Amino acid sequence: MEMKLVEEAIKERLQMLRTFTSTPGHGVTRLPFSNEARRAADYLKEEMEKAGLTSVWMDAVGNVRGRLEADEPETQTIMMGSHYDTVKNGGAYDGIAGVVCAIETAKAIKRSGMHRRYALEIIAFNDEEGMMFGSGCLGSKALMGMVDQNDIRRLNDENGISIEEWMHRWGSRPEEIPALALDADQIRAFFEIHIEQGPVLDAGGKEIGIVDCIVGLLRCMVTVRGRADHAGTTPMHMRRDAIGIASKVISRLDQLADSQDNGSVATCGFIRAYPNAMNVIAETCEFTMDLRSREEESIERMMAEAETILKDCCAETGAGYEVDIKLRQKPVAMSRPIMDILCETCRENEYSFQKMISGAAHDSMIFADKTETAMVFVPSREGRSHCPQEYSEYGHLAKAVKIVYETIVKMNQE
Ligand code: GLV
Ligand code: MN
Ligand code: MN
Numbered sequence: 001m002e003m004k005l006v007e008e009a010i011k012e013r014l015q016m017l018r019t020f021t022s023t024p025g026h027g028v029t030r031l032p033f034s035n036e037a038r039r040a041a042d043y044l045k046e047e048m049e050k051a052g053l054t055s056v057w058m059d060a061v062g063n064v065r066g067r068l069e070a071d072e073p074e075t076q077t078i079m080m081g082s083h084y085d086t087v088k089n090g091g092a093y094d095g096i097a098g099v100v101c102a103i104e105t106a107k108a109i110k111r112s113g114m115h116r117r118y119a120l121e122i123i124a125f126n127d128e129e130g131m132m133f134g135s136g137c138l139g140s141k142a143l144m145g146m147v148d149q150n151d152i153r154r155l156n157d158e159n160g161i162s163i164e165e166w167m168h169r170w171g172s173r174p175e176e177i178p179a180l181a182l183d184a185d186q187i188r189a190f191f192e193i194h195i196e197q198g199p200v201l202d203a204g205g206k207e208i209g210i211v212d213c214i215v216g217l218l219r220c221m222v223t224v225r226g227r228a229d230h231a232g233t234t235p236m237h238m239r240r241d242a243i244g245i246a247s248k249v250i251s252r253l254d255q256l257a258d259s260q261d262n263g264s265v266a267t268c269g270f271i272r273a274y275p276n277a278m279n280v281i282a283e284t285c286e287f288t289m290d291l292r293s294r295e296e297e298s299i300e301r302m303m304a305e306a307e308t309i310l311k312d313c314c315a316e317t318g319a320g321y322e323v324d325i326k327l328r329q330k331p332v333a334m335s336r337p338i339m340d341i342l343c344e345t346c347r348e349n350e351y352s353f354q355k356m357i358s359g360a361a362h363d364s365m366i367f368a369d370k371t372e373t374a375m376v377f378v379p380s381r382e383g384r385s386h387c388p389q390e391y392s393e394y395g396h397l398a399k400a401v402k403i404v405y406e407t408i409v410k411m412n413q414e
Contacts, residue, residue, distance in 0.1 A: 001401075006104055006402070008394075009107075010097075010101065010398060013100045013103070014092055014097060017084075017096050022034060026089050027088075027090055027091060028089075028091060028092050029086060029089055030084065030085055031131055031132055032127035032132055033132075033166040033167070033169065037085060040084050040124075041062065041126075044103075044124045045066075047100075048064070048122060049066070051104075051106055052107060052111075053066030053067060053068060053110075053122060059180055060142075060177055061147075061167070062126030062127070064123070065121060065123050066121070066122050067122075068106055068116065068119060068120040069119050070117060071116045076118055076185075076186055076188035077118060077121050077187055078188045078189050078191070078408055079122075079187055079190045079191070079367075080102040080105060080106070080123070080192070080404070080408075081098065081124055081125060082096070082098025082099050082124070082125065082128075082192050082194055083124070083125040083128030083139065083363055084096050085125075086129065087386050090388070091384075091388060091391070093380075093391065094194075094195060094197060095128060095129075095194070097195055097378075097397055098192055099122075101400055102122045102191075105122075105191075105404050105408070106122050108401070108405045109408065109409075112409070114409060114412060118411065118412055123139070128140070128361075133156065133326075134219060134326030134327065135219075137366050144366050145178070145182075146366065151163070152167070187367075187370070189371060189372040189373065189411065190373045191373075191407075191408070192363060192364045193378070194360075194362060194375060194377060195378055195385065195390070195392045196377040197386070198380065198383045198385070199382065201356075201379035202379040202381060202382060203383070205352065207351045207352050207399055208346055208352070208377070208378065208396075208400060209356045209376070210334075210339050210342050210343055210356070210374075210375075211334050211374075211376070211377060212333065212355045213332065214332050214334075214358040214361065214362060214364060214368070215292045215294050215357065215358065215359050216293060216295075216296050216299055217292040217299070218289075218290075218327070219288065219290050219325070219326045219328075220303075220323050221270075221287075221288055222246070222287055222288070222321060223286050223321060223322045224245045224284065224321045225242065225283070225319060225322075226281065226317070227240040227283060227319070228280055230279070230281070231279040234281060239281055239317065240318055240319040241281050241319075242283060242319065243285045245285070245314065246271070248313050249306050250268045250287060256301075256302045256306060257291075257302065260295070260302065262294060262295055262298060263294065264291070264292065264293035264295070264299070264302065265291075265359065266290070267290045267291075268287050269290060270286075271285065271286070271287045272286045273286075289303075289306060291303060294357060296330055332365045332369060334368065338373075338407065339374060341407045341410055342376060342404075342407050343355070345406045345407050348406075349402065349406075358377070374404075376400045378399070379393070380392055
């Protein structure tokens with residue numbers, strides 16, 4: 001594998017893909033089913049074809065897919081990919097770097113002319129982030145038969161437009177989702193290369209991270225229902241202040257996470273109030289909670305304690321609240337045997353590496369319970385991610401490609 005060429009190809013594609021953004025000059029914003037997503041999908045299709053993949057297509061949920069068929073009949077498929085959607089004002093690497101690396105891996109396998117015991121399928125997933133509908137991993141869940149058709153109608157973006165409606169606008173049919181489900185027995189393994197999105201590898205001077213576990217998470221939208229009243233005339237003890245109540249919960253999230261004492265994290269990343277006026281006590285306040293931990297019990301404890309605060313504050317004032325769970329995901333382990341091959345391959349290449357946990361969610365967590373799944377991280381400069389400053393070295397991405405490529409070669413010799 002000519003590393004300089006791999007590095008150049010990765011750089012060229014990522015520089016092109018970062019232009020498909022609705023916020024030029026303010027990071028990459030490529031929301032699912034948007035015009036920018038369409039342009040990225042079309043570009044990825046072309047790049048997959050150029051890399052020699054066949055049967056390149058876009059499925060009903062907006063995943064872009066291409067294949068290298070096996071040289072043996074009736075065999076399993078190795079799958080590899082990541083997502084092409086982004087958060088709002090995000091970086092040019094989260095997700096998409098893994099897609100570009102997967103295309104490069106397929107190109108290397110095709111060019112090597114090796115005997116392929118397994119087919120290889122490359123996928124650019126849609127809607128991993130959950131930026132619009134809160135749930136996330138729509139593309140990977142569709143392939144694992146895990147999309148709840150009710151969610152397609154129920155989950156809305158912030159303007160009340162459902163996934164179903166967005167799919168229609170995109171030109172696809174929600175009723176085709178069940179047919180996308182793959183038979184997990186037909187999948188030999190799933191690989192994902194991704195930027196670390198945290199500071200561990202960069203600070204430790206390591207080139208590669210081999211993920212051993214992805215944290216579990218719970219995401220929800222809380223709506224506090226208070227009462228709109230005059231901000232000057234209503235005595236403090238007579239208020240049902242929705243923002244006041246929400247702020248009590250939000251300001252306790254750091255303590256809830258710290259008290260788990262196992263690296264658990266809790267975030268409120270979205271707040272919206274009505275009527276949102278300076279001299280009106282808020283009638284309603286919506287906010288999100290994103291709770292993550294390697295231990296499922298910690299997630300449940302953080303959620304239960306947050307609800308207790310909400311309940312108590314509401315009982316004191318006569319306000320009410322609702323919790324809408326958007327995503328509940330258990331912590332998942334990566335495949336031990338594949339981790340072993342990846343580590344051995346790092347040693348053979350003299351790449352510095354370490355095993356590590358992923359605090360970020362990934363499409364891999366959807367596959368992990370169904371098929372052998374492996375994730376390879378590359379360092380994120382200063383740990384920055386989900387922001388325009390996100391950066392990873394093309395050379396590190398090329399090394400990740402080499403590691404996965406050689407691991408897939410070894411698996412084809414099984
Ligand atoms: C996705 O990047 C997430 O971890 O929320
Ligand atoms: Mn990602
Ligand atoms: Mn992300």
